[in-house]
Amino acid sequence: MPLNQSITTWLALNACNDTSESGVTDPVTGQTMFIPDLYAGDYFDLTEAEANALSYTTNGTLHAGRYRRVQVDSGATAANVKVGTVGNMNCAIAPLTFNIVTSADVNTAWNGLHPVVFLNTVTPGNWCFVQELGLATVLGAANVGTTTVGQIEVVTTGGVVTSSATFTVATVGLSVENSQNSKLFKVIMDVPAVQG
Amino acid sequence: MFGLVGLIWRLFNFLIFGGTVWLNDPLYTPITAANLESVRKNTVWDNLFVDTPGQAKFRRAGVLDPYLGGDGMREPFIYGRPQGKALAPGSTVTVTRQQMVSGLKFYPKAYVSWIPIDDWYLDDGSGQGGVINSGPARIFDEYQVMIKLMTKTINTMLWMDNFRHGQPAGTGISDNRIYNINGLDESLNNGIDPSPFGNIYGTYGGSTRNGVIGAALNSTPLWLGQVNSGTSQSALGASGTGQIDVNALMVLWSMGQVTGGQMDLGLTNVFGFAAIAVALDAQRRDTNMKQHDIAWKSMDFNGVEIYADPLAPSAQAQNFLTLAPTAGKAGNNNLSDGAGSSTATGTITSPQYTSGGVNVAVSPTGSGFPSNSTCTVGEVLYFLTTPDFRTRDTDKEGWNFGLRRAQVPNNVSVDNLFERLGTNLYTPTPRHSAVAFGFAR
Numbered sequence: 001m002p003l004n005q006s007i008t009t010w011l012a013l014n015a016c017n018d019t020s021e022s023g024v025t026d027p028v029t030g031q032t033m034f035i036p037d038l039y040a041g042d043y044f045d046l047t048e049a050e051a052n053a054l055s056y057t058t059n060g061t062l063h064a065g066r067y068r069r070v071q072v073d074s075g076a077t078a079a080n081v082k083v084g085t086v087g088n089m090n091c092a093i094a095p096l097t098f099n100i101v102t103s104a105d106v107n108t109a110w111n112g113l114h115p116v117v118f119l120n121t122v123t124p125g126n127w128c129f130v131q132e133l134g135l136a137t138v139l140g141a142a143n144v145g146t147t148t149v150g151q152i153e154v155v156t157t158g159g160v161v162t163s164s165a166t167f168t169v170a171t172v173g174l175s176v177e178n179s180q181n182s183k184l185f186k187v188i189m190d191v192p193a194v195q196g
Numbered sequence: 197m198f199g200l201v202g203l204i205w206r207l208f209n210f211l212i213f214g215g216t217v218w219l220n221d222p223l224y225t226p227i228t229a230a231n232l233e234s235v236r237k238n239t240v241w242d243n244l245f246v247d248t249p250g251q252a253k254f255r256r257a258g259v260l261d262p263y264l265g266g267d268g269m270r271e272p273f274i275y276g277r278p279q280g281k282a283l284a285p286g287s288t289v290t291v292t293r294q295q296m297v298s299g300l301k302f303y304p305k306a307y308v309s310w311i312p313i314d315d316w317y318l319d320d321g322s323g324q325g326g327v328i329n330s331g332p333a334r335i336f337d338e339y340q341v342m343i344k345l346m347t348k349t350i351n352t353m354l355w356m357d358n359f360r361h362g363q364p365a366g367t368g369i370s371d372n373r374i375y376n377i378n379g380l381d382e383s384l385n386n387g388i389d390p391s392p393f394g395n396i397y398g399t400y401g402g403s404t405r406n407g408v409i410g411a412a413l414n415s416t417p418l419w420l421g422q423v424n425s426g427t428s429q430s431a432l433g434a435s436g437t438g439q440i441d442v443n444a445l446m447v448l449w450s451m452g453q454v455t456g457g458q459m460d461l462g463l464t465n466v467f468g469f470a471a472i473a474v475a476l477d478a479q480r481r482d483t484n485m486k487q488h489d490i491a492w493k494s495m496d497f498n499g500v501e502i503y504a505d506p507l508a509p510s511a512q513a514q515n516f517l518t519l520a521p522t523a524g525k526a527g528n529n530n531l532s533d534g535a536g537s538s539t540a541t542g543t544i545t546s547p548q549y550t551s552g553g554v555n556v557a558v559s560p561t562g563s564g565f566p567s568n569s570t571c572t573v574g575e576v577l578y579f580l581t582t583p584d585f586r587t588r589d590t591d592k593e594g595w596n597f598g599l600r601r602a603q604v605p606n607n608v609s610v611d612n613l614f615e616r617l618g619t620n621l622y623t624p625t626p627r628h629s630a631v632a633f634g635f636a637r
Contacts, residue, residue: 002606004607006312006604006607006610006612007312008312010526011525011526011527012525012526012527012528013527015525015526015527028220028223028224028228029220029223030220034316035314035316035317035328036314036316036317036607036608036609036610037312037314037607037609037610049536052521052536053527053528053536054527055527056525056526056527057521058525
């Protein structure tokens with residue numbers, strides 16, 4: 001699915017926990033209603049103002065970056081799919097797709113593979129938007145400590161991030177504000193851009 | 197017995213099919229299979245937008261002055277006079293000439309509302325699309341509703357922006373609003389005292405206030421709150437809201453009247469209106485309330501018709517209207533100005549005033565502001581001379597609430613629809629109007 005700068009999101013990007021990829025489900029049959037222009041893998045870039053305007057502020061304010069419509073794999077750990085945790089693609093699915101993601105704990109060997117930041121709590125099996133590039137808000141580990149701006153942040157147990165002295169395959173990005181234990185803070189995502 | 201069999205059958209289904217099949221098998225209940233919902237066709241209730249008496253009054257005042265094109269909008273104005281005096285007949289004088297006129301310059305500002313539309317779902321009236329939203333099963337034409345809501349969105353942005361400003365951030369101005377119209381916050385200011393949104397505008401229409409042109413473009417804000425000055429910007433006092441009364445209204449009226457203004461329109465939020473009505477009623481004043489017990493359309497005060505405008509600045513309205521930037525769940529179920537903000541008021545900081553180079557505790561302009569104080573704005577009241585205002589909508593159809601429909605080249609059914617307006621709203625004579633704030637209900 002191409003970069004799509006014309007898209008219907010229905011709700012704020014960080015308030016979607018949909019049972020269908022189009023965001024509209026028939027209340028009687030439970031089937032997906034295909035209202036054009038919202039499909040799995042739609043990704044798009046937003047300015048800071050656009051991202052702010054598409055935020056449900058109860059779940060935080062979104063920032064400039066790239067967002068993608070994905071399904072959270074039904075095998076993901078629900079407790080680890082919430083505001084600021086990091087997930088990754090599910091490499092056990094054939095054919096491989098960037099558009100089904102899972103929580104970081106499912107297989108730590110996948111942690112550096114298309115890492116994405118969850119924007120809100122999502123029921124495994126449901127659809128949502130995730131952030132994959134730009135200025136993202138991540139959740140610090142319980143022992144991340146108070147670090148300064150510019151730290152390398154890597155994903156660790158449960159999808160939270162912690163600081164690292166070196167770039168690793170699990171690197172999510174560089175911090176742009178001080179981290180605190182179990183608190184949300186911003187990073188500039190430093191991961192490969194993907195298409196499809 | 198029948199119930200027990202049914203229970204066993206349901207339990208069997210639950211165990212075999214995971215508890216999901218029997219919920220929808222049969223798919224429809226007898227009631228839903230046999231009955232449609234009771235719904236009135238072509239009726240959609242508006243639970244978001246509000247109408248504003250201010251816009252209606254402006255239209256009736258004939259403030260529309262179509263912008264026909266050109267390098268911005270020039271408004272020449274007089275700020276000086278020739279020399280003259282009483283003297284003895286036969287005297288000789290040195291005849292001099294100084295500049296007496298200059299001009300204001302404003303630029304057209306672009307307002308756009310957009311939405312993607314797909315002709316699989318919607319029909320644009322051509323009958324070519326709308327596979328879903330068509331036929332006798334359609335309750336309302338969602339395309340028409342979308343068009344209407346785009347217009348309402350632009351109107352809401354415009355009217356909220358009418359109470360804000362359109363200048364870049366800089367000295368005295370904390371927020372950048374260069375894409376927005378040049379509203380009342382900057383026009384009704386004197387370059388010395390803060391506006392209801394905390395800015396001090398040293399220029400208006402590009403002309404510098406209090407310089408060569410003097411006070412020609414000044415309108416002094418009137419502070420009605422407490423006067424508790426601080427000793428410095430790092431030791432601020434706290435000045436809460438005060439009371440509005442006949443004295444305050446007379447002072448505000450006088451400030452516009454003394455410059456030759458013929459103020460005819462008062463605008464305040466519904467809660468400001470309530471504060472005025474309650475205050476005047478407590479003083480047993482005749483406020484000439486029209487249709488007192490039927491509808492509070494307006495109050496007359498010295499020929500000024502005061503209207504309750506839901507979008508006018510207010511501290512209290514945000515408790516009842518969903519105002520940006522407090523986004524709703526969908527990120528769009530709030531009322532927003534053209535910068536993603538709103539007209540909700542908060543606190544502002546007054547500067548250190550000086551007079552003759554010496555620090556003073558109260559503004560020397562007659563505004564009533566204390567020095568170095570955190571002032572709670574509360575409600576805001578504008579007295580306006582409406583014939584002085586100019587609404588400069590372009591006469592070009594495509595940008596006068598015109599639609600631009602752009603195809604998404606690689607999409608089989610989606611187009612982007614843009615509703616657009618080029619306009620500005622300003623007054624060449626700010627001194628004929630005035631603003632007061634710092635009061636509460």
